Amino acid sequence: MIGSGTRVLVTGAAGFVGSHLCEALVDSGARVTAMIHYNSRSNLGNLEFVAPAQRSALRIVAGNIEDSDFVIRQVEGQDIVFHLAALIGIPYSYVAPLSYVRTNVEGTLNVLEAARRFGVARVVHTSTSEAYGTAISTPMNESHPLQGQSPYSASKIGADKVAESYHRSFGVPVATIRPFNIYGPRQSARAVIPTIISQVLHGAGVRLGSLEPVRDLTYVADTVDAFLKIAASDRAVGQVINVGTGRGIGVGELAHLILRLMNSSASVTFDADRVRPANSEVFTLICDPTKAAEQTGWKAEWSLEQGLERTIAFVSAHADMYDPSSYAI
Numbered sequence: 090m091i092g093s094g095t096r097v098l099v100t101g102a103a104g105f106v107g108s109h110l111c112e113a114l115v116d117s118g119a120r121v122t123a124m125i126h127y128n129s130r131s132n133l134g135n136l137e138f139v140a141p142a143q144r145s146a147l148r149i150v151a152g153n154i155e156d157s158d159f160v161i162r163q164v165e166g167q168d169i170v171f172h173l174a175a176l177i178g179i180p181y182s183y184v185a186p187l188s189y190v191r192t193n194v195e196g197t198l199n200v201l202e203a204a205r206r207f208g209v210a211r212v213v214h215t216s217t218s219e220a221y222g223t224a225i226s227t228p229m230n231e232s233h234p235l236q237g238q239s240p241y242s243a244s245k246i247g248a249d250k251v252a253e254s255y256h257r258s259f260g261v262p263v264a265t266i267r268p269f270n271i272y273g274p275r276q277s278a279r280a281v282i283p284t285i286i287s288q289v290l291h292g293a294g295v296r297l298g299s300l301e302p303v304r305d306l307t308y309v310a311d312t313v314d315a316f317l318k319i320a321a322s323d324r325a326v327g328q329v330i331n332v333g334t335g336r337g338i339g340v341g342e343l344a345h346l347i348l349r350l351m352n353s354s355a356s357v358t359f360d361a362d363r364v365r366p367a368n369s370e371v372f373t374l375i376c377d378p379t380k381a382a383e384q385t386g387w388k389a390e391w392s393l394e395q396g397l398e399r400t401i402a403f404v405s406a407h408a409d410m411y412d413p414s415s416y417a418i
Contacts, residue, residue, distance in 0.1 A: 090211065090321040091169065093118030098163055100124045100154055100200060101173030101215075102147075103134025105276045106268075109313050110171060111136065115143045117317075124163055124174065127151040135275045154196035157203075164203035169320055170212045172200045175248075178279050179219070179241045179365065186240035193244035194251065201255040201263065209262075213320050214252040216267040216329065217245050218305070218374045227337070228377035231267070231329045239369050249329070256327045264325035266316060269333030269376040273309030273396060274403035278411045281340060282306075282397070285347045286404040287411035294356045295348070298363030300341030303373045305333040308396035311389045318385040325384050333376025334389040350397055 091097065097114050101107040102123030114121045125134060128151070136144060152159040154174040164170060176182070176192045197214065204212045221229055222236025237243030255261040272282045281297070288295045315332040319325045338346070344357050364370075381387045404411060 091117050091119050091317060095119045096122075096166060096168045098122045098124060098167040098170045099173065100171070101175060102149070103136050104173060105135055105273075106271060106309060106312060107173045108135035108139055108275060109273070109309050110173070110316055111147060112139055112143055113313050113317060115146045121147050122163060122167065123147045123149045124154075125149060125151050126174070127153060138275055154199060155191050157199040160199040161203045161206070164200065164209065165207050167207070168210050170200060170204055170209055171316060171320070172197065172212060173215045175215065175245070177217075177241065179239050180279075182239050182241035182244070183366070189240050189244040190247070194247040197248040197251050201252060201261055204263070205255060205259050205261050211320055211326070212252075212261060212263040213316055214249070214263050214265045216249045216265050217242065218267060218269040218331070218333065218376065219371060220246045220249060220267065221374065223371045224373040224375065227373060227375040228335055229331070229375060230377040231331055231380055238371055239365075262326045264319050264322070264327070265329040266319050267329050267331050268312050268315070269305040269307055269331070269374055271309055271312045272306050273400055276309075276400070281343070282347070282400055283404050283411060284413070285344050286351070286401055287408065288413040289348065289351050289353045289355050290405060290408050291413045293413050294358055295344055296358050296360040296363070297340060297344060298360060298365065299370060300344070300357070300359070301339060301372060302370065303337040303339050303375065304343075305335065305337050305374055305376045306343075306393055306396070307333050307389055308391035308399075311391050314390075315381060315385070315387045318387045322385040328380075328384065330381050330384065331376050331378060332381055332387065333378055335376055335378050337373065337375040338393065346393070347397060347401070350394065351401060
């Protein structure tokens with residue numbers, strides 16, 4: 090479905106995953122419009138890390154996903170829309186929940202309504218494994234109950250259901266990708282892996298909240314491949330597709346693995362300020378990727394160690410981006 094000349098819009102293009110997706114789309118020959126959040130500094134976010142030749146191939150537009158008129162103008166004329174724009178930090182959702190509803194729910198509505206108006210051939214909407222809440226059973230397939238354990242996850246569940254409704258009510262060809270925890274180069278300090286790496290690099294001990302939660306960690310290149318395969322799969326339309334490795338690792342075990350890969354003897358200590366409210370913490374997320382394999386042919390290719398080594402190299406080369414003395418929310 091995506092080839093030379095395909096007109097593609099990526100919302101959230103300046104983000105961690107969005108920037109990697111834009112690179113892959115340019116390499117495929119697509120004509121890519123990269124929608125980023127407007128800021129007065131003309132900051133391109135993670136698109137700054139895209140090679141100049143690839144970045145020059147992008148049509149970069151700055152605006153706000155909450156502005157329906159702006160969204161309509163960007164969606165018009167597109168063949169495919171990858172919708173990644175979202176507020177994603179869970180701790181900040183405790184502080185500003187209304188912002189999450191406006192960006193994640195209303196922003197998604199704006200994209201879907203524009204896609205409906207212009208007859209876009211495919212919308213790939215981005216969900217999150219946080220929509221499941223802590224596992225009732227593992228591995229977690231797409232039939233696992235949804236549980237809003239934070240304002241962030243509740244807003245994403247709302248957005249997912251809006252996407253579902255637009256397919257059922259209006260026939261909008263939307264497929265929902267539900268990634269489990271993504272990691273890799275360019276990820277911000279609000280995520281646990283860059284936090285651990287940057288603390289080690291700055292010579293500090295590793296301070297973390299709960300060490301017990303278990304996560305299914307998927308390298309960003311594998312996740313981008315899943316976006317592309319879902320966009321190309323007619324069987325994915327109207328469906329939610331889980332994307333993960335099927336393997337879990339505890340936060341404490343992860344920290345010690347990173348320490349080993351970095352040849353560090355730093356200590357790992359508990360920081361109560363980083364602990365989420367008890368009923369909000371999601372303790373276990375492990376993906377069942379069977380549906381992704383059956384409907385799109387996708388499977389994870391990168392091992393955790395390979396992905397961590399690439400991530401360590403990036404954070405090491407850009408250590409000034411990370412401040413281990415503060416807790417990023």
